[in-house]
Amino acid sequence: MTTFVLVHGAFSCAAHWGPVARGLALRGHRAVAVDLPGHGLDARVPVGDHATAPSGMVGRSTAGDVAAVLEVLRAAREHGPVVLVGHSRGGLTITACANAAPELVDHLVYVSAWCCAAGGPSAYQGIPEAASDLDHLLPRLVVTDPAALGAIRVAWIQDAPRLLTDLQGALLADGSRDQLLAMLRAMDDDETLAIDEDAVRVHPAAWGRVPHTYVRLTADRVMPVALQDRFVADADAAVPDNPFRVVDIPTSHLGVQVHPDPLVERLVGLLAG
Template identity: 80%
Template structure:
């Protein structure tokens, strides 16, 4: 009997492994294993902000892309001993999964981006300022940022749960296809701090190594954080860099967080990846 696939699930910015719980349950019900990873400084490893948010030390200072890759590859190696591995990254998690496949393509049987960063022509800064990059979060950032990033050495936000107007904006940007209760549950479980520094070279697609692994892009058509135009640009640039192994593209009419709150469509498509 063919071994079931193990899905190694990598979260995005300010997120944690717990947010993959509904998708993991959907995969398990379909006979597959799922292992959601907490990147360093996230989940139970996150440092709680004590005192003044503008000055309280951050647990994300000096966190690096290399540290993220080390943790994910440890999980991938363990899973690889038991059968095929499907590596899945959501949002900023795509930076980590790209770097992992660049480093060890032999350990991954399929790579899936869920409305995730897939940098090809440069690192993330190469895409900033591009028309495709415009996000509904842009107008909210001045109210979200809780401390000067350069002084803190990390990105810190205040999700503004006591600010109805800010929550309205976050609802539209992050989870327009969900209820207010679902949004608040997600925001309460989000981390406040995120790493500031990204290794721009490590997270950029290496066609010779990354291109060895079949890859799927789950395009979220109602995403207002990672706009569909930016998702399409990632796919087009990757296909141009690796023309003999183009992306398999799956379209889901979901918001940025909708696939984790309402997981069944994504779980079904992930299983199809594993079975084909």
């Protein structure tokens, strides 16, 4: 039986995959959502002064994320094929896993996710396609100097109605305010600064052996469609004999998890060929 292994993005956790995992299970498929190190129940909640309390993400790295996911992949692979799914920044993690152990993955799925082939993530920052609603939101969310803290710390819920409205438009324009607040309350405060630029970049000899699908979220204002298309084009240029299969879902960045059925249908559709 196929197992879908679901990897979350920045500041997120396995809980956000709950509706998708439930949808897959109710259709008769195995699904497991992974909490990356320092996230979910493994997160250290800042205690005391929110701006200065030590961060549990200090010292966390790409290597730790990859090790955690590979452990799950090895266990799942004993029971049949594995589809590895990454959302948003989770794309970096699934790329690194496929680079490290392509034999453990039967299909990669990027859901409006980072897939860096023409360089590491820094090569894509600042390019015109990357301009998004997040650019003006992050400075309003970050509560302290990341360099001093050793991690990125944000305050998702503030007494700032305008900020909440802007977050709604950027992250979940096709959801309700209650759904947004529920998602934000489940977000972690901290995220690691450390990314291994080479590990998360497509290695054609390994990553290129694994079939891969890109799920474009066409109403995404955090990961613009132009950037999603750039990821696909660069990967196809790097691995021309194994191009992306591309499918579209007309939803927002977080809408794919609040309204899971379209993604579940596409994931199940992969098994039919």
